[in-house]
Amino acid sequence: MRLILPVFACALLLACGPPASSDGNGDRADAGNSVVDAGGSPVVVPDRPVATGNCPTFSAGTNFINPSGQNRQVDVYLPTTTDNAPVLFIWHGLGDSPANMARSFGAQGIAGRHDAIVVVPHSSGQFANSEWSFTGDATVDAVLFEETISCLDTQFGIDRGRVYTTGFSAGALWSTWLLMNRSQYLASAVLFSGGVMGGAYTAPQFDLPVLAIHGGATDVFGGFLRFNDITIALANSLKGDGHFVVLCNHDSGHTIPFSPTAFAIPFLFDHRFGDTSSPHSSGLASNWPEFCAIH
Numbered sequence: 441m442r443l444i445l446p447v448f449a450c451a452l453l454l455a456c457g458p459p460a461s462s463d464g465n466g467d468r469a470d471a472g473n474s475v476v477d478a479g480g481s482p483v484v485v486p487d488r489p490v491a492t493g494n495c496p497t498f499s500a501g502t503n504f505i506n507p508s509g510q511n512r513q514v515d516v517y518l519p520t521t522t523d524n525a526p527v528l529f530i531w532h533g534l535g536d537s538p539a540n541m542a543r544s545f546g547a548q549g550i551a552g553r554h555d556a557i558v559v560v561p562h563s564s565g566q567f568a569n570s571e572w573s574f575t576g577d578a579t580v581d582a583v584l585f586e587e588t589i590s591c592l593d594t595q596f597g598i599d600r601g602r603v604y605t606t607g608f609s610a611g612a613l614w615s616t617w618l619l620m621n622r623s624q625y626l627a628s629a630v631l632f633s634g635g636v637m638g639g640a641y642t643a644p645q646f647d648l649p650v651l652a653i654h655g656g657a658t659d660v661f662g663g664f665l666r667f668n669d670i671t672i673a674l675a676n677s678l679k680g681d682g683h684f685v686v687l688c689n690h691d692s693g694h695t696i697p698f699s700p701t702a703f704a705i706p707f708l709f710d711h712r713f714g715d716t717s718s719p720h721s722s723g724l725a726s727n728w729p730e731f732c733a734i735h
Contacts, residue, residue, distance in 0.1 A: 483601060483712070483714060484601065484713060484714030485599075485600050485601045485713070485714075486600050486601065486603075486624055486625050486713055487600075487624075488589070488590050488593050488594075488600060489586035489587065489589055489590040489625065490590065491507075491587050491590040491591055491594070492507050492508045492509075492583060492587060493505075493506040493507060493508070493509070493587070494506065495587075495590070495591035495594050495595065496591065497595065498516050498518075498591070498592060498595055498596075499516070499518075500516060500517065500518045501515065501516065502514075502515050502516075502562075503515075503516050505584070505587060505588060505591065507583040507584050507586070507587035507588075508579070508583045508587075510564065510580070510583070510584070512561070512562065512564065512584050513538075513561075513562040514559050514560065514561045514562065514584075514588055515538045515539070515542060515547075515559070515560040515561075515562070516557065516558070516559055516560075517542065517547040517548045517550070517551040517557070517558040517559075517560070518551060518557060519551045519552055519554075519555045519556060519557065520552070520555070521555060522557060522596040522598075523596065523597055524597060524598065524599045525555055525556055525557045525596060525598055525599060526554065526555075526556045526557070526598070526599050526602030526603065526604065526627075526709060527556065527557045527558075527559060527589065527592060527598050527599075527602070527603045527604070528550065528554075528556050528557070528558045528559070528603075528604045528605075528606065528705075528708065529559050529560075529561065529585065529588075529603075529604065529605045529606070529607075529615075530542065530545055530547060530558065530559070530560045530606055530607060530611070531560075531561060531571075531572060531605070531606070531607030531608075531610075531611030531612070531614050531615055532560070532563070532571065532607065532608070532610075532611050533571070533607070533608045533609035533610045533611050533612075534569070534570065534571050534609060534610040536571075536608075536611075538560040538561065538562050541560055541608070541611070542558075542560045544696075544700075545606075545700050545701070545705075546699070546700070546701055547560055549701065550701065550705055553701075554705075554706075554709050556709070557592060557596065557598065559588055559592075561581075561584060561585075561588070563581075564580055564581065564584075566580060567580075570610050570613070571610045571611070571614075572610055572611065572613070572614035572617075573614075574613050574614050574616070574617040578617060578621070581614060582618075582621070582622065585605075585618060585622065585625075586622070586625070589603060589625060599712075600625075600713075601627060601712045601713040601714065602627050602709070602711075602712050602713070603625050603626055603627060603713070604626065604627055604628050604629065604630075604708040604709070605618050605619065605626060605629050605630075606629065606630040606631070606632070606700070606704070606705070606708065607631070607632065607634070608632040608633060608696060609632070609633050609634075609661075609667075609694065611632075612631040612632050612633050612634030612635075613634050613635070615629055615630075615631055615634055616629075616631060616634040616635060616636060616674060619644055619648055619650060620636075620641065620642040620643070620644055621642060621644075623644035623645050623646040623647075623648045624645060624646055625713075626646075626648055626713070627648075627649075627708075627711045627712045627713040627715075628648065628649045628650070628651075628707065628708045628710075628711040629648060629649075629650050629651070629708075630650075630651040630653070630700075630704045630705070630707060630708055631650065631651070631652050631653060631671065631674075632653050632696050632700070632704075633653070633654055633655060633659055633667040633671070633694055634652065634667070634670075634671060634674070635652070635654070635667060635669075635670030635671040635672075635673060635674040636670055636673060636674045636677070637670055637673075638673065641673070641674065641677045643677070643681045644678075644681070644683065646713070646714075647682070647683060647684075647714075647715070647716070648678075648683055649683065649684040649685075649686075649707075649711050649715075649718045649720075650674075650675075650678055650683060650684070650685050650686075651685075651686045651688070651704055651707045651708075652671050652674060652675045652678075652685060652686070652687050652688070652735075653671070653687075653688040653689075653690065653696075653704065653732075654667045654668045654671035654672070654688070654689055654690075655667065655668070655689070655690055655691060655692050655693045655694055655695060655697075656668055656689050656690070656691035656692070656693070657691075658691075658692075658693040658694070659671075659693050659694045660693075660694065661694065667694065668689065671687070672687070675687045675735045676735075679735050684717070684718040684720070684721060684734075685734070685735040686707070686720065686724065686732055686733070686734055686735060687732070687733060687734075687735040688729070688731055688732035688733075689731050690729070690731050691731065698729070702727070703727055703728050703729070703732075707720070720734070721734070
């Protein structure tokens with residue numbers, strides 16, 4: 441089925457700034473604990489972020505969570521079996537809604553197909569021009585991301601080595617911030633019209649395979665924010681820092697003219713935290729579109 445997402449404009453990424461401070465929150469810890477998988481091979485698992493408040497009891501549907509005193513909501517889609525499940529965050533664009541984002545991406549189908557917990561957060565309402573806090577105090581949404589991971593792990597015992605982020609437009613710009621500043625929790629990222637403006641790039645601390653997708657010369661907001669340029673700028677910076685990057689130009693403007701589950705979402709689940717190489721590094725499979733290539 442051919443899926444076309446509605447076009448949701450995104451605000452200008454003025455600056456990402458430094459990583460959000462965790463002073464007083466205890467909201468992150470060093471990554472890199474080694475454990476042994478079922479086959480006896482060592483794997484690296486990120487530490488669990490420290491929750492700043494009381495964790496809810498998650499169930500399918502809209503859940504309330506209170507990181508650092510915020511009253512926030514996240515929509516959760518559960519697989520049949522939640523033990524050791526990976527977690528995918530999907531962040532919506534400017535003017536979009538969590539429900540529409542989940543429908544357009546097929547959140548419940550992703551949960552069932554990949555045995556994953558899918559989280560679609562609600563924005564805080566504090567950032568009218570960007571939805572997410574990449575243009576302001578990034579701790580607002582960074583602690584939501586971290587607290588959700590922590591509380592899901594407390595309840596379900598998730599696979600912390602398989603946490604992923606994706607989004608469209610403003611949601612992709614927030615995913616860009618996360619991959620640059622919270623790589624200690626992420627196994628991979630997919631960006632649908634994300635990227636960084638010049639001078640805003642921060643090198644991720646940990647290896648992170650990234651699929652960066654843009655819509656070509658007409659992927660523009662307001663006549664000045666050119667997502668093709670800022671996507672390519674990010675891809676170049678990531679490649680220069682040694683990260684594995686696949687770059688796609690569907691040349692259809694500021695939209696997603698294909699199903700995200702066709703190749704993009706599977707790309708995420710093909711990776712886990714600490715992998716030294718990508719299974720795609722030897723070449724993209726035949727199911728990938730011709731407009732994608734290893735960067």
